[in-house]
Amino acid sequence: MARLNLLEETRFEKVPVKVYPDQDAASLDVARRIASIIKEKQEKGETAVLGLATGATPIKVYKELIRLHKEEGLSFKNVVTFNLDEYYPMQPTADQSYVQFMDKQLFDHIDIPKENINIPDGTLTLEEVPAFCEGYEQKISSFGGLDIQILGIGRTGHIGFNEPGSAPNSGTRLVTLDDLTRRDASRDFGGKENVPTKAITMGVGTIFKAKEIILMAWNEKKAEIVKKAIEGDISSDIPATYLQLSDHVEFVLDQDAASLLTRFDLPWLAEDVIWTESLAKKAVVWLSLHLDKAILKLTDDDYNNHGMAQLVTEQGPAYNINIRIFNELQRTITGWPGGKPNVDDSSRPERAEPARKNVLLFSPHPDDDVISMGGTFIRLADQGHNVHVAYQTSGNTAVWDDDVLRYLEFVMDFAQAIADDNGTTRKVYEEAREFFKTKQPNQVDPEIIRITKAYIRKGEAIAGARFVGLPDENIHFQALPFYDRGKFSKEVSYEDDIQQTIELLRKVKPHQVFAAGDFADPHGTHKVCFDILFEALHRLSKTDEWTKDCWLWLYRGAWHEYPIHEIEMAVPLSPQEVKRKRLAIFKHQSQKDLPVFPGDDPREFWVRAEDRTSDTANLYHKLGLANYEAIEAFVRWKFD
Structure with missing residues (x-):
């Protein structure tokens, strides 16, 4: 990325933009600006009127406001808040309610009077909604309008829930949610089918009346839509572009969200x-x-x-x-991802020696190994390296409930066939059936069901690794504890995960480590798994001599590849190897056809993987290099 300048603007950017090194620094600055408004109003004996947003983006802003309240005495007694939106219909006690979100993330921790909190009401009848929306607008106006409105941005370009097609003068109203917005919310609701189709939102025109507007965006997932909002033409297709018409708006970004702006890209x-x-x-x-x-x-x-x-x-x-x-x-480009023995390796991505390397492939989910680098996985095994694979999480979240019953039914039938059923399996089976009848969206499964789902994925992972050619003793199903702990609490210690990873690394003493390098979602499983691995390697580097000869290679998942100029090792695959990789992916039957969390890509995982690697090969060919069937790409992580 080009040099960072918080205030730098270019002819491409149509709104003021501030770019910070990370979301922590950006969030602290936004929180201080909000605190400054509150204090200025307090000194004048006036009310500070805040427009607030929900979602992951403002969480660290709210955390800093709480700290300022508890440690520096910032009072919110003179503050009135108006939230942007709420799902409809939605009970305020539901986990997905923005009422619950705001209470947990801010209101329960500060001294704001409850009567000063305003959030759209998701419990209204359809007939009551228009009057409520009109009253919401009037109430904002009665306080003299919003002093500041903070916003996030959805991948459709929505601000609030003003989806594509919204008018620039729109007011508070009931809207229909875009399919992409519902897909993005699906994990919170336990599936897209459980996400409400409508919401009550402040309008673009309402937002525009705020005296100050700050739109915040973090991480690479938002980079594409941020570029369109800042540099693109004003269009109802991307409602955030309407902000270009405002004289009092500012975009606050971290480096990743700003990465596609022309001055950086x-x-x-x-x-x-x-x-x-x-x-x-x-x-x-x-x-x-x-x-x-x-x-x-x-x-x-x-x-x-x-x-x-x-x-x-x-x-x-x-x-x-x-x-x-x-x-x-x-x-x-190399056909020898473990290094080609007995050659000059000065211009090759990997070392020639030792000729037979200890290789440890870390797979965050039980199928990331074959989906993301299955061809290279096969090549390393075929070329005689001592290859190990570690499945870092159980992946039990991504197993259909129906599969649990199917496998339990098999176990019962098998036990009956050998006259060895003491009734335990049938009891578990009956309890599972009863639980699934009343299971609520996003409800955490009981332990025995989570274990059953984990075993389903473990069996698939072992089958895939065996197909690649690994002996059973080289297949490690870590099932790191954080994965299940995180279902019950967001405040999770990772120390036992790190220790387990250290133990495995010391056992294998790898010359090569392969790990998932998908960091777009900083709270996602891939990022957590990498942080655990990185900390383990960091600690070992201070004590274990073998780490000096250990190289860390990063791969990406089924959706996106590293840009060509960043790739440091490109492993070409033949048509036969592409087919073998496909068959390895097929071993993961619970993820076949339609996985529990498909994301916003309707293609099956094996199709995504093949399209991604063939696209990479095509790009190399367009640049004038050889025309391969597919290419898997890697970037080496350099330790400081």
């Missing part, structure tokens, strides 16, 4: 840059794909006409740059 188009080696590589790859010309065909004029004239001046002519970048990309 393609900085040579926005300003003069220092042409580092990595930036030059990124720019040449972009230019080649943008012009649909192989790298070796790019000319000086191509560079000059696309903001890269200084690069040609400093490092040109163009052909010299082309050759250099082409060779760098060529050297990332």
